[in-house]
Amino acid sequence: MPKSTASVATEHASRYLQQLCKHWSHKFAVDFSPTQGRIDLGEGRIVDLRADDRTLTVDVEAEDLPRMEQVVVDHIVRFAFREELKFDWRQV
Numbered sequence: 159m160p161k162s163t164a165s166v167a168t169e170h171a172s173r174y175l176q177q178l179c180k181h182w183s184h185k186f187a188v189d190f191s192p193t194q195g196r197i198d199l200g201e202g203r204i205v206d207l208r209a210d211d212r213t214l215t216v217d218v219e220a221e222d223l224p225r226m227e228q229v230v231v232d233h234i235v236r237f238a239f240r241e242e243l244k245f246d247w248r249q250v
Contacts, residue, residue, distance in 0.1 A: 159202055160223040164216050164245045170238065171209035177237045178207065178230070205230055216245070223249075 168174065172192045179190035179197060187198040190207070197205040203220040214234075220226040231245050 159219050159221065160249065161217065161219045162223055162227060162247045162249045163218075164227075164247045166214045166216065166234075166243050166245055167212060168214055168238065168241065168243060169212060170241070171212070171214035174214055174234050174237050175207045175209045178205075178233055181233065199226075217250075218247075 175195050176190060176192060179188045179195040182188055182197050182199075186200065189196050193209050195205075195207040197207075199205065199220075201221075203222075203226055204218070205226075206217040206219075208215040216230060216234075218226050218230060227245070227247050235243060
């Protein structure tokens with residue numbers, strides 16, 4: 159399964175992690191704390207998140223990797239409308 163990761167500089171990493179997990183918990187299997195989260199989107203699509211004081215790290219695993227990366231970015235950017243976030247995805 160193709161995988162990619164992005165580290166995003168932000169002082170609000172924990173907030174965005176929790177918002178994304180709560181948002182998707184209504185449709186998908188989600189497990190999270192303030193510092194890490196996992197979203198199982200079904201069909202082998204997994205989003206793992208880690209937050210520290212300065213960085214949100216997002217790992218995506220999916221057959222349709224570019225599409226899933228964009229879905230994650232679109233959601234987090236919506237939550238982070240007060241700041242401009244930069245996602246630099248790299249395949250792992």
